[in-house]
Amino acid sequence: MEVIVAGPDEDEIAPALEAEGATVSRLEGVVSRPELETAGIVDAELYVLTDVGQATTIPIVCDLNDDIRTVVYARDTVPEFVRGQLDLALDPQLIDPIVLAEEVTD
Template structure:
């Protein structure tokens, strides 16, 4: 089964590439991420939303509003704001979890 993922934010740790190596189809979003941009990227049908910029944490509630079945993940060095922690499935620090291991877990 293939995973449809959206990686939002700068991808300095190459999580998108690692997800693709595990067979995922990945759409990438950069800059200010809006609801229309998420919809255009395919968020409604996506299985996984990976945010790499905690400054864009307001996208997590939007994603959860658009899709009941999506897994939300923050893969960033910065701390996740309190207001999104309840809607987040997983938060990981790239310095602690290797990108290949994370991608393997997220796609299996």
């Protein structure tokens, strides 16, 4: 499974996904469309955003890949304008990264 994790990974979702056999590409800082394309978003199966301040990447990701699943794994509230395009939004304080990784890689 090809996964892109965007944003800081303080809760270690990337290592948890890798432990489940996923190939993870990491994007940090301000994420742009060209960076997403270079990271392989067109062929990715899962996009995990850990910084809701970059929620505008969700519509871009969905535009580039119709089949991708989108997950926000962050403590902050997801902006209303992207909620319809998300498959899942979870607070790391409520679900362990290992549990999430197991669920999304099945």
